[in-house]
Amino acid sequence: MRTRLQTWSLLLGATAVLALPAASWAQLTQADFEPRLGMESHVGNLTGHAKDAKADYRRYCVGCHGELGDGNGENAPYMQPPIYQQPRDFQLAVFKCRSTPTGTLPADQDLFDAITRGFDRTNMPQWNTLSKQERADLVAWVKHYSPRWATEKPGTPITIPPEPEVTADRIKAGRDVFARVQCWKCHGVLGQANGPSASTLTDDLGRPIAPFNFTEGARPKCGDTDKDIFRIFMTGLDGTPMPSYADNIKPDEAWDLVFYLRTLMRQDSKEKVLAKGLNLKPVDPNAPAGQQ
């Protein structure tokens, strides 16, 4: 005669046996990405092919980004903030450095530039020793990890107006923007990454993340030209607490902010020289709006 305990045991066992294959189905394998190996990228005149990047990905990228592109390569556990950041998870198709509006997929050129430029203060080096074709192929390979590329189109790159002449007034105006949109809350009043919110920041996956320290002398992650800096706060860094200010800052004001940020950076610049003459003080977090 079967007891109640035996019956429950049988039921649980059967459930476990049935659940095992289901669990393994949930685990992605390389075979899941193979249908997207026909993915292409278009960078200038080049057409990149995902299938042609397999060897290069395995040679250069897999140690950090992993066989499945999920950022879980063998080295990922050893890359921890504040010194390093985790490798990108390509399956999510969320990228910081884009020319496209927040929430959209980046342009192929954005991914190409990221591979070429690398990311300072991370383990992602500049891969500019690879041929342009190899880099274009790798862009296609990165895309093949996410179904988003099959169903969505990249966003339209934002328009960046011509850079105006730097003036003392523009730098002062930029300082006002810095105060108004509260950049200091994370980056600190002197740009030293020590604002009141800095220690609480996490990325979209809940991992601690540090704001950019303008005074360290490092290059901004997404490029160090004035246009690159303009783009960073107008598109935001998706996946991080750095939002897009496209709705809060007019393009002309954005240039003012770029000029002010230059004065915080360690690198020599025309803006720093001008700011010295202005005897510019750091923003006052307690000052009433418009009275910096």
Place this chain on the structure above:
Amino acid sequence: MSTLTRSRRLGVKLSTFLSAAALVVAFLLLTGSQPANALPAFARKYGLRCSACHESWPMLNYFGQKFKDNGYQLMNDRDAPIWQNPGYWPVTFRITPIWHRVSTGKVEVDTYSGGNPTGLSAVQRISSSGFDLSGLDFHTAGTLEKNYSFYVLPSSDSTGAFHFEQVFGRLDNLFGSPWLNIKFGRFELDNLLSEKRILTLTGNGGIYQTYHFIPVGDGNIFGQIGDNQLGVEYMGHSVDDRTRISASLISSSDGNVNLSTGANSYTAFFTGSQAFDAGRLGVQRIGFYAMAGEAATYYLTAGGVPQPGTGVANKGFTREGFVGQFYFGPHVDLTVVTQHGSDNAWFGQGYGNAILTDGNGGTTATCSSPTPGCPANNVPGTTLPTGSKAPSWNGYTFEGHYVYSPQLIFIGRYEAERMSQQANGSGYTPGFTGPNGLTGPTASNFGNITTYTIGYRYNPFMTSRAGFAWHNEYNWLHQDGTGATLGLGTVNVNTSELLIGFDFDF
């Protein structure tokens, strides 16, 4: 096997000497270390797999070359040791247990009869096989601070006798420019095809013959561009490393310490190369190198023995050539190196290495010419034999790889060294034996070398922590006219080696 009378043996001293020298060289090469610069310490520091920097370790790919040119820095603003775990120490060791079989032809040996020496010689092929070890390398390298890099490589032979194979400090990216880098110490010359990163391990295949070729009897050991040298190097490169230039000033000591040779004599070495993008074929590079130097031919003597550090009567020598690195897609590449070399006629007659060094800073010469059997020393009043010429030659190296995957590489190499002018030229007095030990005019092909090397390296795993390669290689070397002849005319020598081993570092 053949036997000869005592009188005929007198005419074969040279070939006996050459055979013995060949055996000694082969022995030294086989038992010596094979320093190479594959550093999992870097992989551990940066979390990159070996394959990121190495086509197959230790050979660098373009990314690895750029990393090296930047002073072992990724330039990611995290290169300084302050960013590393305090327990991190950049040390790597490398050693290779091997089995090998070496076979050398035309070696002169004694003969016996009834247990007693006959006083006669015989020429035969000698083969030996067995289990063996390479030397041991302890690499430590990296950055002391951002843009201050270093390299220290104590290296032993297979008996554990150590020397400093490489020691240098380097100031990187001076004034923020990749075009200004200064290296100081003992280092490998800026050879695009690096011998210290060679993929092969046999005695003759584990070096580039083109980098070490010295005409038979020539006394100039100082033009070997494959040896690490003591000096200072300027190096500059573009941000993407497509353009590279370098200039070195080194002591003419072939890297030997203590200035036993090379005191007051210097050599300059220049390189330049340009890489360009060839679409789906990959990145191609072409370049040149040129070496011009002078070295002493006369060392002051005391009691007839040349004194270290006293070299004078400098004579000149040059080496120059082209380098090409060509990729044919992701799996196939070919590197070509050419060389034209020329030594002053005094070197050709055997002057130059009167101070024989033991490779560890010591000297071994105990006598000098005109004492028979002693190294040639250009003492005052010495004149060159009539008909002496400045020896010159041309060398070619072709090395190709088939990279099946980062874990499996097939290697093939062909090298040819061809004399274009012999030191004992056509005007040399027939039958006269010069200070270089060679008699009369020598054949135009005397000393030419042809060698083939094939092999593969399989890495069963590929991580950023350690390197392990199952290595299998075969080398065959042919040299014209240097075999023991026992007076029966010139004889060519063929040497071959088969090697199997575990090459690993951690």
